Amino acid sequence: RKVNGIIIEKTQIAELADKLRGQPGSQVNLTLYRPSENKEYTHTLKREVILIETVEYQTLKNNVGSIKITSFSRQTNYQLKEALTKAKDDKVKGFILDLRDNPGGLLDQSIKTASHFLHRNRLVVYTQGREQTDRQEYRSKYRNSLHSMPVIILINQYSASAAEIVAGALRDSGK
Secondary structure, X not given: OEEOOEXXXXXXXXXXHHHHOOOOOOXXXXXXXXXXXOEEEEEEEEOOOOOOOOEEEEEEHHHEXXXXXXXXXXXXXXXXXXHHHHHHHOOOXXXXXXXXXXXXXXXXXXXXXXXXXXXXXXXXXXXXXXXXXXXXXXXXXXXXXXXXXXXXXXXXXXXXXXXXXXXXXXXXXXX
């Protein structure tokens, strides 16, 4: 009903999200209305940085690393780097990259993810605008990639957007 005393009934979701966001450690007051009691309740919440684990890693039998990426958020590349460090310590010889049910997310994170498994400067994806000159190419970034490591990619009908970019780039590279 209200955020910091301001009525939000006709507020768009993006504008509401802006009202709820703030510096970590600061507070926001939410006023909720319960129709069954015809009463308002106000709660004070402390804002915090929320880190979503988007990468799950485990080393399987025969020194195969299993990497499940559930979405591509700001933390994905950092979490993937941690998983790859563990894989290196475990002397992994190949990977299963599980992108099933991954709805996508941030384009830059999908490019960084694909970059770990491709030769440097290989085309990952491009966008093409209406004009011939409106073409933007995104290329793999890392010099010390795992391009020679075998990778199996798992996708399903719910793998979309950034997940499709990663799967397509690795497939097109011959992975």
